[in-house]
Amino acid sequence: MFRKYSTLLGFALLLASQTGFAQQKRSLTHADYDGWESLGSEQITKNGQFVGYQISPQDGDARLEIFPYAKPAGKTVIPRAMGFSFSADDAFAVGKIAPQKDSVRVLKLKKKKADDLPKDSLFILQLATGKIEKLARVKSFSIPSEKGSWIAVHFEKELAKKADPADSVKSDSTKKAEKPKKTDGTKLLVRSLDGAKSWEFERVKSYGFAQNGDFLQYTLAEEDTLDNAALYVLDLATGESKLVHEKMTAYSGLTFSPQSKYLSFIATDDSAKHKKPEHKLFLYQVAQGNVTQELGKETAGLLENGRISPDRVPRFSEDESRMFFGVAKGYRDFAYEDDTTILDEERVSLDIWGWQDAEIQPMQLKNRSREEKASYLALLETGSGKVIQLADPELDDVYLENKITQDVALASTDQAYRRSYSWDIQTGRDVYWIDLKTGKASLIEKNASGNPRLSPEAGYAYWYDGRDSAWVAYDLAKAEKINLTKEIPVPFYEELHDSPSLPGSYGAEGWLADDAAILISDRYDIWKVDPKNPAAAVSITMGEGRKNRVTFRRASLKRDERFIDAKEPLILSAFNEVTKENGFYSGNFDGKSAPKQLLMTANNYYGLRKAEESSQVIVRRTTYRENPDVYLTDLSFKSLTKASNLNPQQANIKWGNVELVSYLTLDGDELQGLLFKPEGFDPAKKYPMMVYFYERNSDTYHSYRTPAPSRSTINIPYFVSNDYMVFVPDIKYKIGLPGQSALECIVPGVQAVVARGGVDTDNMAIQGQSWGGYQVAYLITQTNMFKAAGAGAPVVNMTSAYGGIRWGTGMSRMFQYEQTQSRIGGTLWEKPLYYLENSPLFMMDRVETPVLIMHNDEDGAVPWYQGIEMFMALKRLNKPAWLLQYNGEDHNLTQRKNSKDLSVRLSQFFDHYLKGASAPLWMTEGLPAVEKGRTLKYDLGN
Structure with a gap:
C-alpha cells in the first residue's frame, strides 16, 4: 500500500514539475531554425472570395493554406504544396506537391538515381466544394493568365519497366524485342479544370496557352534523331489540333499575340551541336491556319549581315499590328578557331x-554569355510584312513598355561613356525617341543623367536628372525639355x-490619364505636376507629410496599370519618420483636402494586395514580436482579421522587446538606434551587449x-533570447571620413x-559584415x-583594395571608394592620406580586442585577401584572432550547412568572451588541415 501510494505521489509530483516546466519560456537554440516558418506567394482571387498562401519551414516540407475570405477558419491545407495559382475564372486553385523531403533524403543516402527518386505531383482544388484531385509524376503545368478554365499538365518520362520472365514466349524467342524510341518529349494532358474535356499528346517538348485561353501551342520533340519535330495549335473550343510546322530540329520563341490572332515561332533545322545555326522567324495566322510571314537573314530591312536571334522572344503590340523581335550580328569566321590541325592542348x-x-577583361568575361546572345530590336508590320530595324550597334538599347500601345519607343546608348564606368558608375547616356512607323530616331539629349521612361500616351519622355x-520631361511633339520641379x-x-555621388530621387508615382499630370514624390509628400504648366504644381497631400514628418506614398492597387485613374480611390501608405508608426490614409487627386487617416499603428505593414473586382484586400503586419502574418480587410481598413498563424512555438520562447533610442553624435546631430532587450529585462541586472550596425x-x-x-551577421533574436542586449545604431557619414x-x-x-541602465560595460562586443566589417576593424583600432x-x-587596406576587382560583376573597385559606400x-x-x-x-x-574574422575564398564583392591582411597583421602582432574561410563561398554564405556552422561559432566566440563560457576546441586548438572534414571541434574545453 505504501509502495503504491508513493509511486502515485511521485508520478503526480513529476507531472506537476513537467507542467510547470512547460509553462516556462526557454531560450532559442540553433536547432530551432529549421522549423521556423515564413509565408509567401499570398494571393487573392479577382472576385475577392478566396485567399491562399504558402507556409514554409526553413528546412522541411511546406504547406498551402486556402480559405474563403469570409471564413478564414475554414482552411483547406495541402501538405507539401508549392507554386500555386488561382484559375482565371476564380473557380480553382492548382499547384504542385513536392515529395516528402525526408523520404528523398533517405533515398539519396542509398545512392538512388535521379530517375528513381519521387517526383512532384499536381493538385487541382475546386474552391466551391473543396474537392481535391491529384496527378502523379508531373514535370510542369500551366493555366491561362487572362481567362478560361483550362490546365496543361506535362508529365515526367515513364519509368522503364523491368523485364518479366513470364512475359516471354518460347515460340517467338528468336524475335528481337522492340527498343523504346529515344526522345526527350513526354506526355502532355490538356483538359478543362473540371475534367469535362481532355486531350492527351505524346512526345511533347514544350507548350503554352494564349493569354485569353482560346488556344494552346505545343511542340513535339525529335524521335530517334529523325527530323520529325513539329509544332501544333490546339483550338480549345473545338478540340481540333492543327499542324503548324514540322521537320525542323528545334522550335522556340513561341508567343501568341494578345487576342490570339497570331502565333510567332523561331525554328532551325541545324543540330544543337552546330556552331553557327541559322534560324527563321515565322508568323502564323491562327484562324486561317497558315504562315503569313517567314523571316530569315535574307529578309529586306534587317540589320546588314544580321540573322534572326533565337535568344529574344518575340513580342506583339496590344493591337497586334506589330511584332518585335531580335536580330543578332552575323557569325564571324575565325581562322584560329576553325583550324583543325591544332590540338586542344596546343591552343x-x-x-x-x-x-x-570599353570594359575591362573581368567584366567582359562575366558578360560573355550575354554578349554572345546580344540582339538588336526590329519590328514586323503584321499586315504589310514590312520589316523595320530599330536598334543597331550604334544605338543598341530600345525600351518597350510592358504593354505596347503607342507608335513611339525610347532608345539610348552609353557607348561614348562606357570606358569610364570602371570608376564612374553614374555615366550618362545619349537618349533618342523612335517613330515606330518609320524607324527614325530623333535625339532627345546627349549625355543625359537618368533613366528615361515614356508617358502612357507617349507625349513625353521623363526622368530624374541627378545632375540638376x-x-x-521632354515634349516629343515640341522637341522641348521641361523642368517639372524647378518651381516647387x-x-x-x-x-x-x-556619399560623394549624385543623390537619387524619391521616385514618381505615375501619370494620370491622357498625360494630364505626373505624380512625383519628395521626401514626405506627393506633387501633381502638369507638364504644360509645372509652376502650378500642387501637393495632393497638402504638405501634411513634411509638416508631420510622415512619408506618404501611393499604394498601387491594380496589376499592369498603364496610368492612374483619378476616379479610383487614392490609398496612401504612411510612415511616421519619428515614431516609426505605419499605416494607410485616403487621399484626393485635386490637392484641396488633406489625407484622411484610415489606419496608423505601431506596426509595419507591407504586401498590400487588392482583389481586382472588389474592395477586399490582404496585407502583412509585423512588429519585432509579431510574425509577418496575413490580415484581411477592405479599403476602409476599419478592421483587420488575422488569417495566418506563423510559428505558434514562439509563445514558449523568450523573445524580448525592442525600443527606439534617440541620441546625439559628437557633432550634435540627432540620430536614432534600436535597442533589443531580453525577456523580463531587469534594469538592476547587468547584461552583456552586442552592437551591430550597417x-x-x-x-x-x-x-x-x-x-x-547566420549568413554573415549575428541573428538578433537568438542573442536577445539568450540574455544579450543588442544595440543597432544609425550612422551619418562625412565625406572622406567614413571610419571617423x-x-x-x-x-x-x-x-x-549605457546611461539607460542594464548594460554590463565590461562585456560589450561589436559585429558587422562587409561595410560593417570594415567599421568593426576601424573601431577596434580607436577604442578598447x-x-x-x-x-x-x-576591407582593412583601402590602398590595396582600391585597385582590385569585384569578381562578382567583373567591375573595378575604384567606384566604391570614389563615389559610393567607402565615401x-x-x-x-x-587623396592618398584619406x-x-x-x-x-x-x-x-x-x-587589444580579440577578433573573429570571416572571409570566404570566392568573395565576389570584397577581395578575400583583405581578411587575410587583417588576420596576418594580428597574428604577427600576437593578438588573438581567428579567420573563418568557407571554401567555395561568396561574400555572404549561401549554403545552409555553412550558415549553421557560422551560427554556432559566433555564439561560442561571444559566449566565451562576454559570458565567461569555456572556449571551444576550434578556438584553443585550431583545426589542423589534416583534420579538415573529420571534426568540427565544437566541443568546449575545460
Whole structure:
C-alpha cells in the first residue's frame, strides 16, 4: 500500500514539475531554425472570395493554406504544396506537391538515381466544394493568365519497366524485342479544370496557352534523331489540333499575340551541336491556319549581315499590328578557331587587358554569355510584312513598355561613356525617341543623367536628372525639355544622402490619364505636376507629410496599370519618420483636402494586395514580436482579421522587446538606434551587449526578425533570447571620413544606451559584415570599450583594395571608394592620406580586442585577401584572432550547412568572451588541415 501510494505521489509530483516546466519560456537554440516558418506567394482571387498562401519551414516540407475570405477558419491545407495559382475564372486553385523531403533524403543516402527518386505531383482544388484531385509524376503545368478554365499538365518520362520472365514466349524467342524510341518529349494532358474535356499528346517538348485561353501551342520533340519535330495549335473550343510546322530540329520563341490572332515561332533545322545555326522567324495566322510571314537573314530591312536571334522572344503590340523581335550580328569566321590541325592542348588561353577597351577583361568575361546572345530590336508590320530595324550597334538599347500601345519607343546608348564606368558608375547616356512607323530616331539629349521612361500616351519622355536634382520631361511633339520641379519649393533629391555621388530621387508615382499630370514624390509628400504648366504644381497631400514628418506614398492597387485613374480611390501608405508608426490614409487627386487617416499603428505593414473586382484586400503586419502574418480587410481598413498563424512555438520562447533610442553624435546631430532587450529585462541586472550596425536601420523598428542561421551577421533574436542586449545604431557619414564618422556615431550611441541602465560595460562586443566589417576593424583600432569583435569580409587596406576587382560583376573597385559606400570622394593619387587614415591595417598595432574574422575564398564583392591582411597583421602582432574561410563561398554564405556552422561559432566566440563560457576546441586548438572534414571541434574545453 505504501509502495503504491508513493509511486502515485511521485508520478503526480513529476507531472506537476513537467507542467510547470512547460509553462516556462526557454531560450532559442540553433536547432530551432529549421522549423521556423515564413509565408509567401499570398494571393487573392479577382472576385475577392478566396485567399491562399504558402507556409514554409526553413528546412522541411511546406504547406498551402486556402480559405474563403469570409471564413478564414475554414482552411483547406495541402501538405507539401508549392507554386500555386488561382484559375482565371476564380473557380480553382492548382499547384504542385513536392515529395516528402525526408523520404528523398533517405533515398539519396542509398545512392538512388535521379530517375528513381519521387517526383512532384499536381493538385487541382475546386474552391466551391473543396474537392481535391491529384496527378502523379508531373514535370510542369500551366493555366491561362487572362481567362478560361483550362490546365496543361506535362508529365515526367515513364519509368522503364523491368523485364518479366513470364512475359516471354518460347515460340517467338528468336524475335528481337522492340527498343523504346529515344526522345526527350513526354506526355502532355490538356483538359478543362473540371475534367469535362481532355486531350492527351505524346512526345511533347514544350507548350503554352494564349493569354485569353482560346488556344494552346505545343511542340513535339525529335524521335530517334529523325527530323520529325513539329509544332501544333490546339483550338480549345473545338478540340481540333492543327499542324503548324514540322521537320525542323528545334522550335522556340513561341508567343501568341494578345487576342490570339497570331502565333510567332523561331525554328532551325541545324543540330544543337552546330556552331553557327541559322534560324527563321515565322508568323502564323491562327484562324486561317497558315504562315503569313517567314523571316530569315535574307529578309529586306534587317540589320546588314544580321540573322534572326533565337535568344529574344518575340513580342506583339496590344493591337497586334506589330511584332518585335531580335536580330543578332552575323557569325564571324575565325581562322584560329576553325583550324583543325591544332590540338586542344596546343591552343593558347589568354586574356589581354587593353587600355582602350570599353570594359575591362573581368567584366567582359562575366558578360560573355550575354554578349554572345546580344540582339538588336526590329519590328514586323503584321499586315504589310514590312520589316523595320530599330536598334543597331550604334544605338543598341530600345525600351518597350510592358504593354505596347503607342507608335513611339525610347532608345539610348552609353557607348561614348562606357570606358569610364570602371570608376564612374553614374555615366550618362545619349537618349533618342523612335517613330515606330518609320524607324527614325530623333535625339532627345546627349549625355543625359537618368533613366528615361515614356508617358502612357507617349507625349513625353521623363526622368530624374541627378545632375540638376530635378525631375524633367521632354515634349516629343515640341522637341522641348521641361523642368517639372524647378518651381516647387522643396527638394526632390534624397535629403539624407551622404556619399560623394549624385543623390537619387524619391521616385514618381505615375501619370494620370491622357498625360494630364505626373505624380512625383519628395521626401514626405506627393506633387501633381502638369507638364504644360509645372509652376502650378500642387501637393495632393497638402504638405501634411513634411509638416508631420510622415512619408506618404501611393499604394498601387491594380496589376499592369498603364496610368492612374483619378476616379479610383487614392490609398496612401504612411510612415511616421519619428515614431516609426505605419499605416494607410485616403487621399484626393485635386490637392484641396488633406489625407484622411484610415489606419496608423505601431506596426509595419507591407504586401498590400487588392482583389481586382472588389474592395477586399490582404496585407502583412509585423512588429519585432509579431510574425509577418496575413490580415484581411477592405479599403476602409476599419478592421483587420488575422488569417495566418506563423510559428505558434514562439509563445514558449523568450523573445524580448525592442525600443527606439534617440541620441546625439559628437557633432550634435540627432540620430536614432534600436535597442533589443531580453525577456523580463531587469534594469538592476547587468547584461552583456552586442552592437551591430550597417548604415541606417532605425526605420525597421517594427520589422520582424526571423531566427535563422547566420549568413554573415549575428541573428538578433537568438542573442536577445539568450540574455544579450543588442544595440543597432544609425550612422551619418562625412565625406572622406567614413571610419571617423562611424566612431563618432556608434560610441555616443553606446554611451546613451549605457546611461539607460542594464548594460554590463565590461562585456560589450561589436559585429558587422562587409561595410560593417570594415567599421568593426576601424573601431577596434580607436577604442578598447569592446571586449570582443566580429568582422565579416572587412576591407582593412583601402590602398590595396582600391585597385582590385569585384569578381562578382567583373567591375573595378575604384567606384566604391570614389563615389559610393567607402565615401573617400577622390582617387588614390588625389587623396592618398584619406586612404591611409581610413585603413585600419596601418593601425593594427593598437588593437587589444580579440577578433573573429570571416572571409570566404570566392568573395565576389570584397577581395578575400583583405581578411587575410587583417588576420596576418594580428597574428604577427600576437593578438588573438581567428579567420573563418568557407571554401567555395561568396561574400555572404549561401549554403545552409555553412550558415549553421557560422551560427554556432559566433555564439561560442561571444559566449566565451562576454559570458565567461569555456572556449571551444576550434578556438584553443585550431583545426589542423589534416583534420579538415573529420571534426568540427565544437566541443568546449575545460
